[in-house]
Amino acid sequence: MEFLSLRALALGALLPAALLCVLAGATARFWPDGALVGTFGRMLDSLAPQLFVLSLLLCAALALLGLPRLALGLALLSALGQGALLMDQRGRARPLAEAETQAPFTAIWFNLYEQNATPPERLAEAILQSGVDLVALGEADPIRPVLPLLETVYPYRIGCEGRRCGVLLLSRHPFAPGTQELANISRRERLVRARVEPEGRAPLEVLVEHMAKPWFYGFVEDDRWYLLDRLALIRQTSGPEAPVLVMGDFNAAPWSRPIAMLLREAGLAPPRRPVPTWPAAAGPLGVPIDQVLVGGHARLTALAPWGGDLGSNHRGIRALVIWPEVG
Template sequence: MNPEPSSAPDDDEQQERRWSERIGAHARLWLALGVLATGLGFLGGLHWAVGLAAHFRVQYVLAALMIGIVAALVRDTRAVVVAAALVCVNVAPVIGATFIGVGPDPDHARALSVMSINVYRDNPDAAAVQAAIREARPDVVGLIEVNARWGGALLEPLKDLYPHQKVATDESMFGLALLSRTPLRDAELIAPGGGGFPVIRARVEGQGGREVTILLVHPPPPIMPSLARAHEAQLDALPEVVRGAGERVVLMGDLNATPWSHPFQALLSGSGLRDSRVGVGIHTTWPAAAPIAGLPLDHVLVKGLEVVARRIGPDVGSDHLPVLVELGW
């Protein structure tokens, strides 16, 4: 008597099919959320909360790539196509804002070098910040989130290199300090857009005797209605400040905005500034512990100057990484 054929292989195939369908369903759900977030990011001019979605385009790309690989493994063709489309739609504005354009040119005559550091108010490692500044020795240093403690821990010890300082300490997150190796002319605090968030404006003399206006800024993060309004107001007001600042301008600091976001692009188009990272890459700065998947929130924008070199500085114990830019005529 012949034994009946076993049904075990059929059971295994059915179980595998069920798992594939379950995984595919989860992949399609996450992709649907990615499509929603991506679409909202393009509507950043409508509302601050919608605009937050635009900042995470690199993260959408990484997530879509991983989901697309999973979808390919379970042979979910439609999910693979959607994942590929998400990658393309999110990569385009990132590349347009950071890679396409004239990059640094080392052949320009040297004008001055600048360094912007969000030191993080509660960072206990002032020695690491000082060491990074002394190693880089830029002509001008902009420090963000400077409270009274940083005066004795950093500003005083640096007076041998940077005797010219304009300081506006604050016990919240919005204290500023501008340090220079050469005299700061007409250094003052201004508050474009109101809201009590200061900007330091000063003029320095670059190589060859030509003056450059420096603007050190730190608008608040747009994470709640009041802060979002103040963030928008300051970024909306900055173009007028830049246009009245002379032929050569450097605007630097933690803008709490990515290069492909609506407020940032509006700042560039309204002021004539250009991003020093163009032609270089994304150069993420926050969070310092995860730069590959982070956000480029710290910026050096220029007008009337050429970018000679740009790099990201070392970890100084802050949640942000420093930005160093060499500028030329």
């Protein structure tokens, strides 16, 4: 009797949990914004792959407890939901381009985490050893003490001008006059815009943004509007096919409702295999809430995690970008 009672209790907990994981994973990205439902939807839709995996583990437990047919049915629904998500992501994504003879332009995006306890000298050493052309950092306060050291290699900078460092952009290459912008949106220093001019190459339009969490209604809308507005300005002034590189912490995965809608409006395509970045401790099992995206004639040739051992709660992303020599 005691075993039967424990089995009933376990089934009473596992069955609803499995059902909720399948339903949330399959439908959260369709829940409209606003009010209670939208808030939970925005918290869950980026976690859809993890919810599907959890549902399969729960289904295995249900099968072991004597409900194999029900477990199989739920597992099939979970697999269908995961397949639909992957197909949708694949349909909107852009495959990595093959490397060309020209040397790729290299860039890093990394949310440093403002409470990062790693010595600034170690952070600077990692950045300098990366050898990249462009460094974009979020929550950049921990790097402030070593900015003079970084500027020996990256002499062109936007950000960290006042008492607080938000988004910071460092470049080996000069910025075109009149294209530099540091915008305060939902918080101070949330967006950086610049046109980078590598020697002997067409210019590259760069946008870096740290967005508010997607359920922070009243703030995140401004972040998204600013990005769309600046992209529209770039296309108006530089042409619709101008190479564009967009990086940042979007606080949501590319398949989530708000980011999928944003990318569609922005004319940007995510990579087919985004880099999981948060939490850093989860490694490849994390959620890709940090993005490196391209538009116009720009193409990504490689993406890889970077800086997972540098004390942040995010992993960074190292990207290789190419674009035609003539803009």
